[in-house]
Amino acid sequence: KQEVTQIPAALSVPEGENLVLNCSFTDSAIYNLQWFRQDPGKGLTSLLLIQSSQREQTSGRLNASLDKSSGRSTLYIAASQPGDSATYLCAVQMDSNYQLIWGAGTKLIIKP
């Protein structure tokens, strides 16, 4: 059974720092992996989706990498800003018709 883990559960860093959020999964035979952002009391916003054949995806200051063999994905945030404060969730999909399997998220606080 696929399990998705995000460590740490919470992270607080000063503004301007580069940081890495981690996502690990137990079954490497994934179809894709997606990173989401959730602001308090709000829905989720999709940030990046990495297909199983891809190694990384980039959007602005965000870069997500995927290493299937080690069961890991990282979300790199460059030059962090207070507006980046949110909970970041990762989810994996095992095939195109399968449901997403979610991590519990990392709550990120960027201190001004």
Added chain:
Amino acid sequence: DGGITQSPKYLFRKEGQNVTLSCEQNLNHDAMYWYRQDPGQGLRLIYYSQIVNDFQKGDIAEGYSVSREKKESFPLTVTSAQKNPTAFYLCASKDLRGAIVGTGGQFFGPGTRLTVL
């Protein structure tokens, strides 16, 4: 603008009542999903539907019911059989054609927070 709407934003339920959460999308997506989110936990799938008039149970369907009479609408009813319904409920939709060409992902509504009084 295309998107997903959920209503109401906040909902209060008395013990023994059924309540219905609304989810509407104008993205022309085939698939729709209902998730429950509790503090410190990942999202858990309640029900999903990939086509009108058809839906499937997720991991925690007990105490919930859904219908999919129209492509754009996927309401969730929280019945009195759900013993611990206080949670944040998220609806999502997905373009299954996007999944075929490798670009699809789920899009989420703003959520409904349900509290049992």
